[in-house]
Amino acid sequence: MKKVFISDCEGPISKNDNAFEVTAQFIPNGDKLFTVISRYDDVLAYVLKRKGYKAGDTLKLILPFLKAHNVTDKKMRKFSAQSLVLIPKAKEMLRHIRRLAYAFIVSTSYEHYVETLCEAVNFPYRNVYCTRLRIDKYNVTENERKLLKELAKEIVQMPIIEIPPHAESLEDFPVEYRKAILRLDEIFWEEIANMESGRFLSEVNPLGGLEKAEAVQEAVVRVGAKLEDVMYVGDSITDVEAFKLVKENGGLAVSFNGNKYAVENAEVAVLANHCMATAAIAEIFSRFGKKQTLSIVGRWSLETLKHAQISQTLIKSFLDLGELPKVKIITKENIEVLAKESNEFRKRVRGETIGRLG
Numbered sequence: 001m002k003k004v005f006i007s008d009c010e011g012p013i014s015k016n017d018n019a020f021e022v023t024a025q026f027i028p029n030g031d032k033l034f035t036v037i038s039r040y041d042d043v044l045a046y047v048l049k050r051k052g053y054k055a056g057d058t059l060k061l062i063l064p065f066l067k068a069h070n071v072t073d074k075k076m077r078k079f080s081a082q083s084l085v086l087i088p089k090a091k092e093m094l095r096h097i098r099r100l101a102y103a104f105i106v107s108t109s110y111e112h113y114v115e116t117l118c119e120a121v122n123f124p125y126r127n128v129y130c131t132r133l134r135i136d137k138y139n140v141t142e143n144e145r146k147l148l149k150e151l152a153k154e155i156v157q158m159p160i161i162e163i164p165p166h167a168e169s170l171e172d173f174p175v176e177y178r179k180a181i182l183r184l185d186e187i188f189w190e191e192i193a194n195m196e197s198g199r200f201l202s203e204v205n206p207l208g209g210l211e212k213a214e215a216v217q218e219a220v221v222r223v224g225a226k227l228e229d230v231m232y233v234g235d236s237i238t239d240v241e242a243f244k245l246v247k248e249n250g251g252l253a254v255s256f257n258g259n260k261y262a263v264e265n266a267e268v269a270v271l272a273n274h275c276m277a278t279a280a281i282a283e284i285f286s287r288f289g290k291k292q293t294l295s296i297v298g299r300w301s302l303e304t305l306k307h308a309q310i311s312q313t314l315i316k317s318f319l320d321l322g323e324l325p326k327v328k329i330i331t332k333e334n335i336e337v338l339a340k341e342s343n344e345f346r347k348r349v350r351g352e353t354i355g356r357l358g
Contacts, residue, residue, distance in 0.1 A: 003101040003230070003285055004219065004220055004225050005100075005102065005233075005282050006104045006230055006232045007234070007278075008212075008235060008239055009113075010107065011236060011346075012087070012234065012275070013087060013105070013117065013121070013275070015085040015087060015349065015351075016083060017350075017357055019034065020038070023062055026066060033065065033156050035353070035357065036158050036180075037058050037155065037184075038058045038357050040058075040181065042163060047163060047168065054206075055240065056207070056237075059108060061188055063204060069149070073134060073136045084116055084117060084120055086117075087274060089275040093276060093278055095122070096283070096311070096314070097279060097283075097286075101286045103127060104215075105118075105130075106129045106207070107128070107131075108207050108212070110131050111130050131205070132205075133204055141196065144195050144196055147191075148192075148197065155187070159177065161180060162177070212239060213241040227245065227251050228251055230252070231254060232252070232254065233255075234253075234254075234256070234258065235255060235258040235259065235262050236258065237261040237262075243262070247266075252267060252285055252290050253266040253268070255268065256270045257271060262342075263339040266330060267329065267330055268281065272326070272327075273348075284308060284310060297327055300324070301324065302324055
């Protein structure tokens with residue numbers, strides 16, 4: 001039975017955070033606006049576990065502000081094409097894996113960006129699950145546009161929330177952060193929710209959290225496989241539910257330059273500035289299954305890979321690229337150090353600002 005390779009998009013395949021970059025491009029101080037809202041997203045999804053909210057819903061919270069600044073579907077497509085930056089060897093990695101396994105991309109990203117990426121790496125868009133959006137179908141009045149711009153300015157003045165270790169409730173946050181969280185609750189769930197642009201909040205469903213896990217399940221059913229046949233690659237909080245689903249059913253969960261949310265929920269951590277380690281792990285998994293893959297990863301070296309008789313194309317790539325990327329099995333003993341190391345490496349590969357996002 002052919003295995004199933006499923007990967008997140010931004011992080012394991014590209015360096016972008018497209019929603020962040022779109023916001024920074026079209027909204028004054030959009031980088032700060034997005035970062036404040038993204039950290040609020042982490043609080044709701046990870047700490048407060050707000051009912052009806054999931055990791056990745058930042059992508060609908062930001063939409064009223066994009067609409068207020070005249071962002072269109074055409075602008076999003078054009079900007080996505082101009083700003084796309086792939087992780088080195090992403091195209092080769094996907095091409096290699098598609099010869100061995102069923103391959104899918106499961107991404108929280110807007111469809112405008114994922115379509116552009118698929119064109120760049122020659123990946124079939126029919127094998128993609130992502131956030132569907134047609135921003136042009138929504139309208140805002142001129143008065144509402146002004147109100148949204150004022151709210152954006154207010155949010156930009158808020159602190160970037162830092163989540164205290166082991167926080168479980170609002171009371172675990174410093175007063176300054178509690179005030180920001182409560183005000184953001186008012187802005188999104190009372191003020192914007194009652195505007196025409198509140199339709200973004202009720203109608204757009206970013207593919208994150210449980211939706212990613214559901215997409216994994218659907219992909220498996222499509223090809224007649226089982227969850228134990230899945231290797232899932234992710235890097236952030238939006239991948240946690242997919243990681244859990246795959247792990248609990250005997251598949252392999254791989255963090256690629258992951259933040260702490262990813263490393264804490266995966267089984268293998270990859271720290272790399274190119275994609276060939278992903279290709280190698282996928283080939284081993286496709287040929288030998290999970291148990292042997294973990295055995296080989298536990299002895300990760302060029303000699304081990306040669307002994308496993310993986311493709312000479314991959315071996316040559318590693319030799320040409322120089323140093324072998326770091327690949328580690330995640331254990332109770334190394335998880336804290338590995339999470340910190342992976343997060344720092346993530347910032348070096350994708351940049352400090354994007355690397356800090358959840």
